[in-house]
Amino acid sequence: MPATNHHLRNPTPQELVQIRSTHQKCWGQHLTLKQYLKREEILANTTLTGNGGLTNWALVDPTTSPATVLASCESIRKEVFFLEAGSNEVRVSHGHGIGSVFTPVEMRGKGYASLMLKMLREELKSHGGENALSVLYSDIGKEFYKKLGWQPHSSLHLNIPVSPNSSPNIATTATTPLKTASLPPLCTQDIKALKASLTATPALKSRISFHPDPKTFDWHFARAEHLANITNRPPPTTKGAITASGSAWIVWTHDFQKAGPKLHILRVAGEPSKEDAKDLLTAAVAEARECGLACVQVWNPKEAVEEAGKGLGGQIVERTDSVPSIMMYEPGVGSTVEEVEWFANERFAWC
Ligand SMILES: CC(C)(COP(=O)(O)OP(=O)(O)OC[C@H]1O[C@@H](n2cnc3c(N)ncnc32)[C@H](O)[C@@H]1OP(=O)(O)O)[C@@H](O)C(=O)NCCC(=O)NCCS
16 A cells, blocks of 8 residues: 555656656657657647647655655646536536656556545646536556546547558548648638537437547647658648538648557547548548558547547457546536536547
8 A cells, every 4th residue: 555645746847757658658659768768858839739738647765865756647627618518518627648658677566646636636626617517538458547537438439541552532632731820710711610519409418528629639640640750751731621512621640650650630620520530530541542551540539529430440349458437527417428418529638
């Protein structure tokens, strides 16, 4: 059992370098230590994470000199919509995305990560202001975080394999590529529609959604650009595709990791028909092929997207990594799938 005098605090700058250097063996094997530390610095200084958006956390034993870091993680504060069951008033609140939960190898199995997360779940109720919830994306199955109060939600995704040799599909002309500058007005439109969708039907359970906003997308793009840079690729400039009518669009990001290069669809916006979905996914497949990515992934696709994806050779897969898990902080509001509906549970909200 961990001693009770262990406490949770922000790591010092030296401790943070030490923490990130230890992570590299786990999450950055494809990068050199220097490249990994640079990536972490870039990701900590985007519009989403800079100026207090990101907080680093360390569970420390203060009785040693210097203090020993026993476990660590980080959290990013983001805007969320919250609708209480039975209500029709959507509240704008905040939620934290927790990431990089880590215990050094030699300290594992002693309860340090559990203790840190128990302290953190209390801290995050009010960190940075009042918060409706916190989420994390579990790479270690559903049980560990569930025991601590983060309930697993749907981790289905559509996976469309991309063959490097297929001929380019002419249907890509049915859509227009999206560049970064086009995104802010589209995000405004999307967030407004998402808010309206929360009250479009009677809410038998509480409902929540993160905001698919430009700063969240930029954080993903920064990751892709860094990896493109160090693998001598041009930075990706096309960030998605929009239908000719402008009623539906997708935003994507490039994951150039050697282990599983893929195009992640961060967000499917609007209510695409099956034809729209086919055109948008065809554009995504063409982009993936051009960039040497092996598949296109869409998290929790709507029916039309799923059907169109299957028509392009895709399959629905249940992920065992990045399992979205949520803890509600609103009094009397539970966190299970039966108690809260997670709208737009898509890749953009991952961290
Ligand atoms: C996961 C991790 C943070 C747990 O840290 P810890 O301080 O050992 O955790 P605790 O002692 O509080 O709890 C241990 C429990 O974690 C769970 N756990 C650890 N690794 C696990 C894995 N790969 N899969 C499933 N459960 C796992 C088990 O339930 C374990 O119980 P056990 O020791 O009886 O087997 C640590 O193993 C780690 O840093 N792993 C590498 C990074 C990582 O995968 N982080 C999680 C990202 S979501």
